[in-house]
Amino acid sequence: xxxxxxxxxxxxxxxxxxxxxxxxxxxxxxxxxxxxxxxxxxxxxxxxxxxxxxxxxxxxxxxxxxxxxxxxxxxxxxxxxxxxxxxxxxxxxxxxxxxxxxxxxxxxxxxxxxxxxxxxxxxxx
Amino acid sequence: xxxxxxxxxxxxxxxxxxxxxxxxxxxxxxxxxxxxxxxxxxxxxxxxxxxxxxxxxxxxxxxxxxxxxxxxxxxxxxxxxxxxxxxxxxxxxxxxxxxxxxxxxxxxxxxxxxxxxxxxxxxxxxxxxxxxxxxxxxxxxxxxxxxxxxxxxxxxxxxxxxxxxxxxxxxxxxxxxxxxxxxxxxxxxxxxxxxxxxxxxxxxxxxxxxxxxxxxxxxxxxxxxxxx
Ligand SMILES: Nc1nc2c(ncn2[C@@H]2O[C@H](COP(=O)(O)OP(=O)(O)OP(=O)(O)O)[C@@H](O)[C@H]2O)c(=O)[nH]1
Ligand SMILES: [Mg+2]
Ligand SMILES: [Zn+2]
Numbered sequence: 001x002x003x004x005x006x007x008x009x010x011x012x013x014x015x016x017x018x019x020x021x022x023x024x025x026x027x028x029x030x031x032x033x034x035x036x037x038x039x040x041x042x043x044x045x046x047x048x049x050x051x052x053x054x055x056x057x058x059x060x061x062x063x064x065x066x067x068x069x070x071x072x073x074x075x076x077x078x079x080x081x082x083x084x085x086x087x088x089x090x091x092x093x094x095x096x097x098x099x100x101x102x103x104x105x106x107x108x109x110x111x112x113x114x115x116x117x118x119x120x121x122x123x124x125x
Numbered sequence: 126x127x128x129x130x131x132x133x134x135x136x137x138x139x140x141x142x143x144x145x146x147x148x149x150x151x152x153x154x155x156x157x158x159x160x161x162x163x164x165x166x167x168x169x170x171x172x173x174x175x176x177x178x179x180x181x182x183x184x185x186x187x188x189x190x191x192x193x194x195x196x197x198x199x200x201x202x203x204x205x206x207x208x209x210x211x212x213x214x215x216x217x218x219x220x221x222x223x224x225x226x227x228x229x230x231x232x233x234x235x236x237x238x239x240x241x242x243x244x245x246x247x248x249x250x251x252x253x254x255x256x257x258x259x260x261x262x263x264x265x266x267x268x269x270x271x272x273x274x275x276x277x278x279x280x281x282x283x284x285x286x287x288x289x290x291x292x293x294x295x296x297x298x299x300x301x302x303x304x305x306x307x308x309x310x311x312x313x314x315x316x317x318x319x320x321x322x323x324x325x326x327x328x329x330x331x332x333x334x335x336x337x338x339x340x341x342x343x344x345x346x347x348x349x350x351x352x353x
Contacts, residue, residue, distance in 0.1 A: 002220060002221065002255070002256040002259070005219070005221075005223070005260075006138055009138045009139065009141060009142070010138055012141065013134075013136050013138065013140070013141070017132075017134060017136070025130070028129065032138075037284070037285070038259065038285070039255050039256050039258070039259050039285060085284070086281055086282055086284075087281060088281075088317065089281070089284065089317040089318050090316075090317040097316055097317055097318065097319065097320040098288075098317060098318055099320055107137060107138045107139055107259075108134075108135060108136055108137045108138060109134045109135075109136045109138065110133065110134065110135060111131055111132065111133050111134060112131075112132050112134055113129055113130070113131050113132075114129070114130050114132065115128060115129045115130065116128060116130060
């Protein structure tokens with residue numbers, strides 16, 4: 001269910017961004033970065049996006065989701081490691097707790113691809 | 126002819142919620158209120174612990190509750206019986222409270238009560254082990270509850286809430302003798318994710334650990350007062 005809320009947030013964010021642009025850009029693709037260590041399921045997000053954009057200014061827009069892995073940094077060992085989600089989060093070498101997360105918590109719109117009609121098409125610009 | 130452009134946005138999806146949470150926290154600070162966000166899976170004992178906590182602290186602190194019950198007023202009514210002001214937020218089918226819902230609750234609270242006369246607000250979040258941890262509502266600290274009947278592996282399976290918690294209450298400790306559950310394993314599983322949280326085993330039924338929990342609350346109130 002949180003995919004619904006995240007999609008809502010996504011739509012509002014793109015809408016706000018569009019409102020600041022001149023020349024009526026048409027959004028083609030939204031690139032989203034979703035960390036592995038978040039409550040969001042990419043498949044659920046794709047589904048929610050398709051459903052919730054129907055009949056809106058984002059209908060038919062492509063959603064590309066880049067997943068980032070969970071990467072932690074152990075200060076005792078001075079190195080990064082990949083925790084085994086669901087099984088083990090402490091450092092596999094020294095068992096220090098996972099204090100420092102370097103990647104995997106992202107939930108952001110990284111890029112938007114859009115097209116603008118050429119100047120003649122929108123004379124008022 | 127259309128030209129394709131590319132814009133780097135780097136916009137966090139939770140930004141709007143975060144912004145609203147900060148506004149709520151500012152209001153709490155203006156009123157001199159400490160806000161604690163209680164989160165757990167359904168039935169871990171949030172409401173029952175609140176009942177005990179409110180009874181124990183009623184003479185020391187002025188307390189109100191923001192109740193995030195899905196569809197019913199059951200929990201809110203249980204707490205109102207103790208004479209505590211309760212703002213019930215009907216979350217409908219939402220699986221967590223967000224900062225906007227709580228802002229609505231605060232609006233109601235400020236009309237019905239004199240917020241400046243309160244010290245502490247508990248938010249009882251929707252029973253759910255996954256989402257509430259991602260949606261800050263303006264709290265000063267997050268309290269996660271895990272009942273001893275849920276199993277030692279839950280912190281590993283639902284890590285985000287346990288990582289985000291400032292205090293973890295292991296609840297229903299009175300049931301421990303009847304179960305094959307190892308509290309030490311729960312603690313060490315949580316410690317893999319969170320080296321800082323206070324971990325307090327409690328029982329609302331027997332009263333075990335309540336003194337420690339109440340002391341933690343008073344410390345949280347004192348900490349906020351120092352910062353503000
Ligand atoms: N044995 C025992 N049972 C408890 C304790 N605390 C709560 N319970 C029982 O657990 C059940 C759920 O308790 P609630 O306080 O309603 O749990 P909750 O987390 O508020 O539930 P939701 O709001 O529905 O998510 C009730 O039947 C309580 O009587 C406890 O310390 N010991
Ligand atoms: Mg409850
Ligand atoms: Zn290490």
